[in-house]
Amino acid sequence: MASVVTRSARPEDAYLVHALYRATPGYFDVISIPVPTRAEVRTEIEAAERDDRRHIELILERDCPPLEDPDDCYDAVSGCWVVAYLDYKVDYPEAGDATVNLLLVHGALHDRGIGRLAVRDLERRLTGSVRRVLASIYGRNPAARRFWEGLGYEFAIDARPILDWYSKTLE
């Protein structure tokens, strides 16, 4: 995959996000919560829709990804497969910032460059309107720290034990 395609998630897409969550249980172990139910996912997307600053996006792949059950991730709306989820909020915590609440790549599709492409695509879209991008990392998640550091993000705010913030200033 050379670039990513995204679309906004709508409440009726909750089943697709839920499929991603179920395929990535390790993340929920890290943050010590059960995998959210489909109803909880829908509530979250509905909450994001009411907040002009918050964006929940599906990251799509045009070719069928190498999964045991690719149908779980098939998006009939776009004719693509959903391979990752991105939740971010602009003008948060400060005006001119954007904070990634969660980037989650399907658990069977890690280390294929999807996360990197998703972040680079987000930075490109935000350049010009956002000065600083932050990533909030919940719980003890050294893999996520290494991922964000590898993309040029630096430790910014310590709110342990709940979360760390990493940040990068856009050109």
Ligand SMILES: CC(C)(COP(=O)(O)OP(=O)(O)OC[C@H]1O[C@@H](n2cnc3c(N)ncnc32)[C@H](O)[C@@H]1OP(=O)(O)O)[C@@H](O)C(=O)NCCC(=O)NCCS
């Ligand atoms: C963190 C996450 C988004 C990375 O996505 P990914 O698609 O697997 O990452 P990529 O393949 O794009 O890797 C990009 C770079 O990060 C590095 N990286 C990715 N996961 C890593 C890990 N677990 N440990 C160390 N480095 C890692 C890769 O080696 C790669 O570096 P390189 O370009 O120098 O080779 C993914 O593992 C994930 O969804 N984790 C669960 C949710 C989570 O923790 N999200 C982060 C909090 S916002």
